């Protein structure tokens with residue numbers, strides 16, 4: 229019998245817990261896919277009052293999973309109570325876009341949610357609180373939440389571009405006939421939107437430069453610009469069109485990977501993509517939450533320094549960052565930015 233004391237449970241608040249991504253996330257979080265097999269979790273499920281009953285049903289099912297790592301589940305419709313004592317926030321709850329909608333259409337509809345939650349986090353979350361925003365437009369929603377939580381370091385509010393990263397890895401593997409495990413060094417820059425820049429210029433396939441491997445497979449730089457980049461950047465819309473609804477299980481998987489790597493670290497010698505509060509690297513203004521290649525150590529994400537960006541890459545990054553600046557200006561004009569601005 230082990231004599232070591234059990235690890236302290238971590239409180240994880242999941243917003244939109246009765247929604248599709250929430251439902252696909254919480255069972256895996258309870259099974260250890262979020263914080264690893266050594267960390268017990270206590271789940272706080274936050275929903276709108278009208279969906280509270282459905283979240284209570286999810287809580288019943290979580291109980292029925294008899295997960296050894298699950299220390300408890302509570303259901304809330306009050307953000308202040310739901311974030312009390314939370315160390316991790318999975319900010320999923322918001323309206324998804326439907327066929328024909330662009331993410332910008334969601335800006336006003338969803339922005340209000342994140343100001344309220346930012347204030348609740350500021351008031352009651354644990355000192356080590358960190359959040360990933362999944363609800364779209366994710367980067368700007370993270371910015372809004374951070375602006376309303378001036379006592380929480382801004383780098384603790386991130387947004388999900390790990391799904392885009394996975395999409396880029398998978399498309400590169402498919403185009404070169406490689407396994408996804410052979411792909412490394414892909415990066416997503418900018419906004420989680422159609423302007424994002426999935427960058428292959430530092431990527432490798434089986435240890436060889438990806439652009440060389442692609443060229444050998446008959447795919448030149450025009451293919452990258454004209455086929456690969458739009459395929460990845462518009463994959464969300466493709467899923468909506470083909471499935472009849474936005475991505476769910478792949479988004480849940482990416483959310484779990486994002487937090488797990490952030491907390492437990494990225495593999496040695498490798499990076500991932502996360503939307504983080506800019507530190508000014510690569511000319512991205514500090515007041516924006518933008519996707520970058522990052523490494524994670526000791527619970528902190530650091531933008532990979534010193535990557536060479538060619539003229540094409542610079543133009544693509546700037547275009548997406550410009551969109552982020554426009555989104556920020558739009559929410560500022562709506563009065564949705566908090567005291568941190």
Ligand SMILES: NC(=O)c1ccc[n+]([C@@H]2O[C@H](COP(=O)([O-])OP(=O)(O)OC[C@H]3O[C@@H](n4cnc5c(N)ncnc54)[C@H](O)[C@@H]3O)[C@@H](O)[C@H]2O)c1
Pocket residue numbers: 243244245246247248249250274275276279320321322323324325341361362363364366388389391392420474475476479
């Ligand atoms: N960043 C990404 O890669 C990515 C990928 C896929 C989907 N998304 C986004 O994730 C979000 C959720 O998608 P979904 O498919 O789960 O949607 P869904 O409609 O199935 O679920 C959303 C849930 O959020 C709840 N909700 C709404 N406002 C809330 C609030 N203020 N507090 C708590 N809960 C609230 C709703 O009641 C609903 O149950 C959407 O905005 C979607 O666009 C992002």
Ligand SMILES: O=C(O)C[C@H](O)C(=O)O
Pocket residue numbers: 324325364391463464465467474475
């Ligand atoms: O594109 C969407 O609206 C859903 C999601 O952000 C996605 O990328 O699948």
